Amino acid sequence: MKNSTNKSFTHKLFCDIFGHKYETSKKVTSHVKEYTCTCCKHQLTTNSNGELTELTPKYQEINAILADIYLRRRTRLNSGIMTQAPVLG
Secondary structure, eight states: OHHHHHHHHHHHHHHHHHOOOEEEEEEOSSSOEEEEETTTOOEEEEOTTSOEEEOOHHHHHHHHHHHHHHHHHHHHHHHHHHHOOOOOO
């Protein structure tokens, strides 16, 4: 138990001194992404203004709904392109 506490404290201390090292953990849409720090697992997301904000349960729910809408729209647009007959002139 103490070993995991020491690791999290060490990672937090490292991030406090040198800053976080964020990587994209999830691509919600082409404009909205979720980021996770590789050291301390701190999570951020892009808000409606394009700024990074902490990933709270509220933003997790918003991102899930947004991803669903985005996926449905992309599927509908792609299937519409495939089913249209070419216009012969």
